[in-house]
Amino acid sequence: MTVERYLRLIAGAFVLASVALGYWVSPWFFLFxxxxxxNLFQSGLTNWCPMxxxxxxxxxxxPACCATRQVPRAA
Numbered sequence: 001m002t003v004e005r006y007l008r009l010i011a012g013a014f015v016l017a018s019v020a021l022g023y024w025v026s027p028w029f030f031l032f033x034x035x036x037x038x039n040l041f042q043s044g045l046t047n048w049c050p051m052x053x054x055x056x057x058x059x060x061x062x063p064a065c066c067a068t069r070q071v072p073r074a075a
Contacts, residue, residue: 002063003055010051011036 014036022029043049056062 001060003060004063006060007049008053011040030061041048 015033018029018032018036022033039049039051043052
């Protein structure tokens with residue numbers, strides 16, 4: 001799996017866990033849900049996410065199209 005797929009899995013798991021905890025344990029856990037949503041929003045705007053950096057350091061592979069950082073040459 002690639003970094004992007006792991007990121008989606010982790011974000012989804014965090015949202016589901018924090019909603020469940022907010023419902024059954026304490027409404028304060030909904031703040032964590034908001035934090036995850038805000039982080040996903042800023043990631044969409046800036047194209048940078050702290051979890052992606054952590055996953056790359058952990059050795060998770062990038063997709064084949066992004067594995068190399070070669071810039072296409074102009075014709």
